[in-house]
Amino acid sequence: MDITRRSFLGVAAAGLGSAVAGNAAKARGATPPKHAPDAYGCLVDLTLCVGCRKCELACNQVNQLPEPDTPFDDPRPLDTPRRPDEKAYTVVNRYFTGRLDERNALIPTYVKVQCMHCQDPACASACIVGALTKKENGAVHYDVSKCIGCRYCMIACPFQIPAYDYFDPLTPEVRKCTFCFERISKEGGRPGCADICPVEAITFGKRADILALARERITADPGRYIDHIYGEKEVGGTSWLYISREPFHKLGFLKLPHEAPPRLTETIQHGIFAYLWAPIALFGVLTAAMWGLNRKQITGEESPDQSENKEDAS
Amino acid sequence: MSAHAKPAPVDAPFWTPGVILLACLMATGFLFVVGRFTGGLGAVSNLSQTSPWGIWIGVDVATGVALAAGGFTTAALAHIFGREHYEAVTRPALLTAMLGYTFVSLGLFIDIGRSWAIWKPIFYWQTNSVLFEVAMCVVIYLHVLYIEFIPILAERFRQGVTFPGRRLWVLEDVIGGILNFLDRILDKIMWVFIILGVVLSCMHQSGLGSLLLIAPTKLHPLWYTPLLPLLFLLSAIAVGYPMVVFETTLTTKAMKLKDEMDILGPLTRFTIILLGIYLAVKLGDMAHRGTYVYLCDGSVQGKAFLVEVFFGVIVPWCMLLLPGVRRSRGWLFAASALVVCGVALNRVNVFLVGFQAPYAQQSYFPSVGELAITIGLISTLIFIYRICVKYLPVLSARRLEVSS
Numbered sequence: 155m156d157i158t159r160r161s162f163l164g165v166a167a168a169g170l171g172s173a174v175a176g177n178a179a180k181a182r183g184a185t186p187p188k189h190a191p192d193a194y195g196c197l198v199d200l201t202l203c204v205g206c207r208k209c210e211l212a213c214n215q216v217n218q219l220p221e222p223d224t225p226f227d228d229p230r231p232l233d234t235p236r237r238p239d240e241k242a243y244t245v246v247n248r249y250f251t252g253r254l255d256e257r258n259a260l261i262p263t264y265v266k267v268q269c270m271h272c273q274d275p276a277c278a279s280a281c282i283v284g285a286l287t288k289k290e291n292g293a294v295h296y297d298v299s300k301c302i303g304c305r306y307c308m309i310a311c312p313f314q315i316p317a318y319d320y321f322d323p324l325t326p327e328v329r330k331c332t333f334c335f336e337r338i339s340k341e342g343g344r345p346g347c348a349d350i351c352p353v354e355a356i357t358f359g360k361r362a363d364i365l366a367l368a369r370e371r372i373t374a375d376p377g378r379y380i381d382h383i384y385g386e387k388e389v390g391g392t393s394w395l396y397i398s399r400e401p402f403h404k405l406g407f408l409k410l411p412h413e414a415p416p417r418l419t420e421t422i423q424h425g426i427f428a429y430l431w432a433p434i435a436l437f438g439v440l441t442a443a444m445w446g447l448n449r450k451q452i453t454g455e456e457s458p459d460q461s462e463n464k465e466d467a468s
Numbered sequence: 469m470s471a472h473a474k475p476a477p478v479d480a481p482f483w484t485p486g487v488i489l490l491a492c493l494m495a496t497g498f499l500f501v502v503g504r505f506t507g508g509l510g511a512v513s514n515l516s517q518t519s520p521w522g523i524w525i526g527v528d529v530a531t532g533v534a535l536a537a538g539g540f541t542t543a544a545l546a547h548i549f550g551r552e553h554y555e556a557v558t559r560p561a562l563l564t565a566m567l568g569y570t571f572v573s574l575g576l577f578i579d580i581g582r583s584w585a586i587w588k589p590i591f592y593w594q595t596n597s598v599l600f601e602v603a604m605c606v607v608i609y610l611h612v613l614y615i616e617f618i619p620i621l622a623e624r625f626r627q628g629v630t631f632p633g634r635r636l637w638v639l640e641d642v643i644g645g646i647l648n649f650l651d652r653i654l655d656k657i658m659w660v661f662i663i664l665g666v667v668l669s670c671m672h673q674s675g676l677g678s679l680l681l682i683a684p685t686k687l688h689p690l691w692y693t694p695l696l697p698l699l700f701l702l703s704a705i706a707v708g709y710p711m712v713v714f715e716t717t718l719t720t721k722a723m724k725l726k727d728e729m730d731i732l733g734p735l736t737r738f739t740i741i742l743l744g745i746y747l748a749v750k751l752g753d754m755a756h757r758g759t760y761v762y763l764c765d766g767s768v769q770g771k772a773f774l775v776e777v778f779f780g781v782i783v784p785w786c787m788l789l790l791p792g793v794r795r796s797r798g799w800l801f802a803a804s805a806l807v808v809c810g811v812a813l814n815r816v817n818v819f820l821v822g823f824q825a826p827y828a829q830q831s832y833f834p835s836v837g838e839l840a841i842t843i844g845l846i847s848t849l850i851f852i853y854r855i856c857v858k859y860l861p862v863l864s865a866r867r868l869e870v871s872s
Contacts, residue, residue, distance in 0.1 A: 237827055239517055280682050282599040283592035300592050303581020306599050308520035310682040314826050317517045318581065320510030326581040408826050410685060418694065419681045420596050427601065433667050440548055440663045448550030452659045 193292030195361030205264035209347035216346035269331035271393035277307035279416035293333035390414025497844015512837030519832035526819035528575030539565025541708025605672030622651035710804035780810015
């Protein structure tokens with residue numbers, strides 16, 4: 155009886171100890187960016203997109219999102235720039251940059267917007283519980299079973315992508331493009347939007363391959379493209395890449411630094427909290443200070459004059 | 469006989485007009501809390517896809533934590549550095565910190581979308597996340613504060629608890645016994661919790677400053693600096709004693725107690741140094757990064773920064789330099805209130821005013837519901853503070869003799 159109890163306690167202690175040690179091991183040193191070398195990506199060629207909104211339709215069906223106010227074959231929503239939200243994980247916007255065709259009509263440029271699936275995602279680094287993670291296949295994946303709804307991912311995302319269910323009182327979710335995680339996890343699977351695109355404006359493949367493809371297209375036809383692959387370097391690189399004829403800042407794209415935001419925060423966090431050295435050192439310094447300046451707090455002994463005081467007071 | 473009597477319950481009338489007002493504000497806030505848990509965050513707040521954090525984070529959490537700094541700064545002064553003269557203010561500061569952190573947790577409970585899942589960070593560790601560190605420190609520190617408070621309960625209920633009305637013998641003796649037992653143990657090891665409280669405070673006060681470092685393109689350059697964690701820590705340390713002056717003056721005034729100026733005046737001499745360090749680092753950082761170019765660009769952010777630094781730091785710092793200000797109850801209160809407002813504005817600036825999300829259609833302003841809940845929470849805090857000082861030995865100041 156006694157032995158069983160003791161061994162049970164031993165096992166429990168060992169389990170707790172290894173759990174703490176395992177977590178502590180993960181805390182050591184700044185974690186390097188987590189993207190796998192052969193992760194997937196998508197190349198969006200803005201010179202090919204015709205703004206048919208079929209990708210929006212496919213996204214809506216694959217993710218079982220609510221029906222939109224205006225049907226997907228209605229071009230009117232293109233008139234005002236939209237953002238992806240909790241009911242639509244991707245949207246297509248239309249921009250006129252001032253370029254004219256041979257009949258002096260403005261040429262539109264259509265831009266599909268969705269989660270960029272960063273190589274070193276700020277949302278995943280920020281997430282308090284690790285509900286957002288960068289998967290081997292490239293997707294930045296959301297696990298609702300861990301989420302507490304703090305919305306720090308929405309603060310962190312440089313592209314302002316994660317959207318929230320503000321009208322669900324108890325079980326709201328963070329919603330964003332999933333990169334069709336389930337579909338691309340299967341052999342030969344492709345994201346819904348890339349699958350449906352009738353003009354092949356979206357190319358799905360290994361990121362390294364589509365990056366090479368993007369360079370190839372720019373080199374082959376320098377008159378058709380500006381020399382900038384958006385997403386190659388922005389915030390440390392993204393799984394989704396864009397090439398365009400028009401400068402990106404005219405198409406609603408943000409000018410972003412090349413360093414991934416988590417590099418600074420994780421360096422600070424792990425610099426201070428590796429092995430908890432800084433808190434332990436501070437504890438030591440303060441203990442020494444207390445020992446030197448206010449020893450009776452530790453020993454519980456009063457010096458003669460102080461005990462006199464105490465009696466007086468009480 | 470020392471100048472100050474031992475802390476004791478204050479026998480003052482409870483249901484004053486102010487307390488009745490507090491109760492009304494609490495009830496209003498509660499109605500909106502019900503709305504939040506039936507209609508969702510969107511039903512009562514102006515939170516949006518581009519403003520995911522509002523005043524519940526900027527005020528209830530960030531400002532609440534900063535203004536609870538009196539707890540660890542007075543504990544460090546009186547218990548670690550042995551300045552026993554300031555012993556008298558440690559208990560009210562501890563009570564403020566304990567209630568402050570309790571209400572930070574309550575504010576978070578309302579703010580997070582899945583309130584029932586608030587325990588999950590304790591099991592799902594994400595050590596890259598600054599928010600994880602802040603949350604862990606707040607959870608542990610809250611318990612440290614409760615532990616530090618036990619001796620105060622024990623002192624009051626050592627002889628057993630008496631419930632109003634009829635006596636419940638068994639329960640009363642059991643509670644008294646437990647408190648006595650805990651008090652005897654804690655008496656030996658309290659120094660560990662005192663130091664732990666200071667360490668945890670330093671960790672998460674700075675951690676709160678690190679929170680927005682993940683968004684370099686969104687936080688206005690006037691506030692975005694890699695030194696933000698240090699600035700948060702320095703400002704928290706600097707606001708500790710002014711906050712003690714602020715609340716002690718309000719309490720002693722409201723409850724007609726002696727003014728404690730013999731403690732508060734000298735206490736703010738430390739503030740000259742602490743606030744001076746904060747100001748020097750803040751201005752040095754601005755000069756180094758050249759962000760003064762934004763000060764006079766006419767933007768809301770530029771003005772907010774100027775108000776924050778000029779009225780919240782420079783003016784009260786200059787005031788505190790004058791011995792006359794430190795001796796006058798009114799002037800000392802004014803200077804302290806400015807420091808408190810300055811730090812509060814700094815937190816609001818970092819989390820709300822300076823936070824500019826791309827693609828935002830409109831800038832954030834709190835809704836009636838958000839304000840009602842925040843005001844309701846603060847009212848509840850003051851209400852409980854009032855109950856505590858009435859029934860527990862927290863305040864050392866004595867009631868003024870009724871002069872004829």
